[in-house]
Each structure stands twice: as structure tokens, then as C-alpha cells.
Amino acid sequence: MRALRIIDTEDGPRGRITEMEQADLTAGEVVIESRYSSLNYKDALAITGAGKIARKRPLNAGIDVAGVVQASDDTRFAPGDEVLVTGWQLSETRDGGLADYVRVPAHCVTALPAGLTAWEAMALGTAGFTAGLAISRLRDNFQSPEAGPILVTGASGGVGMFAIQMLAQAGFSPVAVTRRVEAQGPALRELGATDVIAPDTLDLGGKPLGSETYGGAIDALGGPVLADLLGHIVQFGNVAAIGLAAGPKLETTVLPFILRGVSLLGINSVECPAPRREAVWGDLAGELKPAGLDRIAHETIGLNDVQAVCEAIMAGEHSGRTVVDVTR
Known part of the structure; x- marks a missing residue:
């Protein structure tokens, strides 16, 4: 599987696209086949090495992910379910969403609410x-x-x-x-x-x-x-x-x-409890869903373009939201 992985280099932590085994992902009951992720300031800090976000390395980058359940040891989720994960220490202590697959504990997973596509969920993201x-x-x-x-x-x-x-x-x-x-x-x-x-x-x-x-x-x-x-x-x-x-x-x-x-x-969006998290995502799929979401999330890029966008974020030359199509 392909992943944008934070590794230690002579210049400090940096993001690099690499191949890894799915079996080497951090632990969890649910395996998600990634479809989309997004770029936040926190991602830019981690990938460029401007901030030591990944507290253990190597570790996959990406604090957000939306995709489809590939496998689950938890009865709340089944293969084929559309889900999302934001926060929950992705790219800090758990492998993140800028990879073909993500494995996380079941309590980190939120069902994609009706009214949102996977792309829209990541246009919103963290x-x-x-x-x-x-x-x-x-x-x-x-x-x-x-x-x-x-x-x-x-x-x-x-x-x-x-x-x-x-x-x-x-x-x-x-x-x-x-x-x-x-x-x-x-x-x-x-x-x-x-x-x-x-x-x-x-x-x-x-x-x-x-x-x-x-x-x-x-x-x-x-x-x-x-x-x-x-x-x-x-x-x-x-x-x-x-x-x-x-x-x-x-x-x-x-x-x-x-x-x-x-x-x-x-406001702690990283460890927000599941009941509140589900209620907020319900609002985001309903009355709070931005009418101009595509104006704010103005670009969708592939994994190979992530490094350049992160550098632009750190240089203050980026505005709005960037969605990452992990399948590209």
C-alpha cells in the first residue's frame, strides 16, 4: 500500500511517499480503504517538519480520512460502510489518512451521515x-x-x-x-x-x-x-x-x-466524544452544511501534490480548503 509517511531525516521529520505493508499499520478494530483526506495547518506542520506533530515515527500523515470499511472486528461497522475519521490522534500517535488504508479503534469511527458525500466530508474535515x-x-x-x-x-x-x-x-x-x-x-x-x-x-x-x-x-x-x-x-x-x-x-x-x-x-475537536461528534456531523450534513462548500474547498489534488500545497500553507500563500483524492 502507498502512504505519505512522516520519517526522520537529517533535516528532521519530513513527509515522504512510500510503500508499506497494511499489516504494519497502527492497531485498531476497523480497517478503512481511504478515498479522500484533506489538508489542515496541522498536516502542513507535520509534513514539512515545521512542527513535530508525529510524536512517534515513522507514522502516516493526515489527520482526516473518509472512505469505506474494508474489515471490522466491531459489530457496529461492516465491510462496505461509508465512514469518516477526524482527529483522534491521527498523524500524532496513529497512522493517518494520507494513505491507501487506515486502521483505527472502532470508537474513532463515525458513520458518514446521510446528506454528505465522502468528498464533502473531507472538504469540511477537521x-x-x-x-x-x-x-x-x-x-x-x-x-x-x-x-x-x-x-x-x-x-x-x-x-x-x-x-x-x-x-x-x-x-x-x-x-x-x-x-x-x-x-x-x-x-x-x-x-x-x-x-x-x-x-x-x-x-x-x-x-x-x-x-x-x-x-x-x-x-x-x-x-x-x-x-x-x-x-x-x-x-x-x-x-x-x-x-x-x-x-x-x-x-x-x-x-x-x-x-x-x-x-x-x-473547543477540543481531536478527542470530542462520539455522541457529540455524531450530533455535530449531523448538523454539518443538514442546516450547517455550507451552501458554497465548493468555493471554500477550491481544489482537489492527488497524493503526489500534497508536499507542494503544505509548503504553500506554511508560507502563508494558501487559503481555503484542499481535498486530497487518495486514490489518484
Whole structure:
């Protein structure tokens, strides 16, 4: 079988297409014949060696996969079933989806919901699932469109673009936050953003609180931007933290939490429990399914093209989503 495998080289971990035996895949009860995967920032880190994502090596890359069950020792799945896997330590401690076959524990497998094709599931992938999970958590904590606009930071990334369109479809007013206002503004407005602003707009100028302007936020940046936007959230609004592109440290005060009742919700899409995961994927196949999915997932490539796209991601020269047809 063919696989894009993370191996140790003189220059550090790197992704290389290689041949391996299916018997050498990491353990699990379900063997999936891969049809599609997708490329996320995390994949680019692993494949280019910019980040040590694969905690043991050699290990197959790819944190997402959709395909057909080839064999299963678990009665919940049978050969021929269409399934998907996102997260669950694929490409970290388990062989990932950029390979002809994947073997995983049964609890990692989600049945492909009616309303989604395998390609659509991977066009969404971890990015779409993370956006859907964040919206699910916001709603659980009584977030409503009436509370005000929802900030979406990292708006030009995969998660941000999905979050904007999903929020708009759900009746919210998303405000895109990006440093590339002029370049990305028209596309983000087309997805449903009611406004496009730069992160500097949120700067509190050293004050602990600013004006109550936004009903909530989905934040992919962390660091100073998250600290600033917390001070602009209305009473009992919610902020879903999904990433740390601007840094892992959060230097803020407790004032947004104890004076305005703001909630900071952590989003862990990697180990999301199966019942919640299935519910979110159901939403993604239904009301939250992006109407313009093919505009966000703008290209489908083969395994041989993955390295070049990952390098473009790391160079900041890539936007939207890339689906990988593993069968090519």
C-alpha cells in the first residue's frame, strides 16, 4: 500500500511517499480503504517538519480520512460502510489518512451521515467539524443572534471561513477579523460576513474592558487578540477558543467573566466524544452544511501534490480548503 509517511531525516521529520505493508499499520478494530483526506495547518506542520506533530515515527500523515470499511472486528461497522475519521490522534500517535488504508479503534469511527458525500466530508474535515463544534457549544450556552454580532478571528483560514458561512446560515451576524481586510474582504462578505475588520480594531489600549459591542466570538488566534476581544463581549456572551495562531499565552483579567458573565469555551475537536461528534456531523450534513462548500474547498489534488500545497500553507500563500483524492 502507498502512504505519505512522516520519517526522520537529517533535516528532521519530513513527509515522504512510500510503500508499506497494511499489516504494519497502527492497531485498531476497523480497517478503512481511504478515498479522500484533506489538508489542515496541522498536516502542513507535520509534513514539512515545521512542527513535530508525529510524536512517534515513522507514522502516516493526515489527520482526516473518509472512505469505506474494508474489515471490522466491531459489530457496529461492516465491510462496505461509508465512514469518516477526524482527529483522534491521527498523524500524532496513529497512522493517518494520507494513505491507501487506515486502521483505527472502532470508537474513532463515525458513520458518514446521510446528506454528505465522502468528498464533502473531507472538504469540511477537521476545519468544518471544529467550526460546527464551536457553534454547537455556543448554542449550548444560550448564544442567540439577538445578543449581537459574532466575531470570527482567523477569518481567512479554513475554520474561519466555515464558521462565517455556518453562522450566517444559522441566523447570526458574523464579523470577520483578518489582517488582510482589503484582499480578503470581498470573499468573506460573499460567505456571509456582515463586516470585515482588522485585529487592531479590538485593541483595548491597556484597559481591562471596552465597549459591549459583540454578542460572542469564535477565536482561532489566542494570545493578545483573544485578551482584547473578551473585553468587547456583551453580558453573558460566549467566546469559543479553537486555536492559538497568535500565541498560547492569555494575559487578561477576570473582569469580563465576573462583571459581564462572559464564558470562555474550550473547543477540543481531536478527542470530542462520539455522541457529540455524531450530533455535530449531523448538523454539518443538514442546516450547517455550507451552501458554497465548493468555493471554500477550491481544489482537489492527488497524493503526489500534497508536499507542494503544505509548503504553500506554511508560507502563508494558501487559503481555503484542499481535498486530497487518495486514490489518484
